[in-house]
Amino acid sequence: MVEFAGWSMPVQYSNLGVLASHMWTRENSSIFDVSHMLQTRWEGKDVTKFLETLVVADLKSLPLGSSTLSLFTNENGGIIDDTVINKQDEKGYYVVSNAGCSEKDLKHIHSQLESFQNKGGDCQVKTLDLSLIALQGPKSCHVIEKLTNKSFKDFSFMTSRRMEINGVEVYITRCGYTGEDGFEISVSHDDVVKLTEVLLNEPEVELAGLGARDSLRLEAGLCLYGHDLNEEISPVEGGLTWTIGKNRRVEGGFLGADKILPQIKPGGLKRRIGLIVEGAPARENAEVFDLDGNSIGFHKQGTDLKVKVRNKLQDAKVTKMPFVPHQYYRG
Incomplete structure (x- = not known):
């Protein structure tokens, strides 16, 4: 168990190491x-x-029961947090965002909300006191x-519904952060242990911790806030x-739009890319060089580079x- 965003979280469980848990999720089903x-x-x-x-998504075009990945942005065009927004019903939205950003997210949201309400806007935001488990892997649907x-x-993929699983009421979304097919299940605190135990009774299902969660996320090319994304x-x-929704690119209207939209065509001064590194794994903040030894940023796909790992340049x-290709279920 380790400290994570103020919570005590499991890195791995006793029956499976991180690699074994990673592979189990790719081949079977895991609960996070x-x-x-x-x-x-x-x-x-x-x-x-x-x-x-507050966000870059085109929510006017979001169908009922559907979700979209979006971003809370600041006035300078940086990312406050990434979030999944679900058009839960005709009255409003269900929004899930990162635990590590929850304090600053809520401060930002309520500051903007107060200003909006003072100008006559009608909107309320409520924090939900519910548990959330993710069932991930190709056998999750079965x-x-x-x-x-x-x-x-x-x-x-990215649609939601209310339903019962073995007598437990849940709000379930077909999504996740492993690149595999799977579900995120919002459930009451009173029922979450019961539901988890029911799922674990199935031979295809094991528990998985932060170690596998991060390696699966990385393979799937999905961002981790505070590492791949931040307010800069x-x-x-x-x-x-x-x-960034098509209409939002034309209309703007979100915080930092004046900084973000002009970057789209040229592509910005820097950009997140993928690197396959030979030898020992490159860690965060490792320097990248061209073949002549010049420290550089990114280049086009297929470019050969060098990365400094433990003071040694690796290909x-x-x-x-x-x-690793995404396996989302598109219907």
Whole structure:
């Protein structure tokens, strides 16, 4: 167990090491306890208008029951946090964001909300006191179908629904952060242990911790806030231009739009890329060099480079991401 964003979290479980847990998730199904994530409910007649001032997504076009990955931005065009926004019903949105950013997220949200309400805007934001578990891996759908006796062929990636699993009421979204098919399940604190035990009774399911969660996330080319993203990195520089809705690129209207939108065509001064490195693994903040020994940033796909690892230059090559193909269920 280690400290993580003010929570005590498991790095791994006794029956599987990190590598074994990683491979189990790629081949079977794993449960990740992500109850530390911030879950909020947003509603009011002006909720879409308000939320679009804070994030880059085109929420007016988001279908009912669907979700989108988006970003909270600041006035300078940096990223305050990444978040998943779900159009839960006609009245409002269900939003999940990072535990490590929860304090600053809520401070930012409520500061902007107070200003919005003072100008007559109708919107309320409530923090939800619920547990959250992620069931991830290619056999996850089979497990849920078996426990509910329902077919999920019409349950596509990034859509949500209310349902019961073995008598437990949940709000379930077909998504996750491993690159595999899977589900995030929001459930009451009173029922989460019962639900987890029911899932673990299935032979395809094991528990997984932070170690496998990070390696799976990295292979899938997915960002980790505080490492790949921060308040000094823009959506364009973070390789997340695709999260900026088509209408938002024209209309703007979100914090930092005047800094972010002009970066889209030229691509920004810096950008997140993938590197395959030979030998020992390169760690965060490792220096990157061209073949002549000049310290550089990034270059086009396929470019040969050098990366300094333990004061030794190792061969590296720029590669496209994700490193491992996504297996999301598109229906």
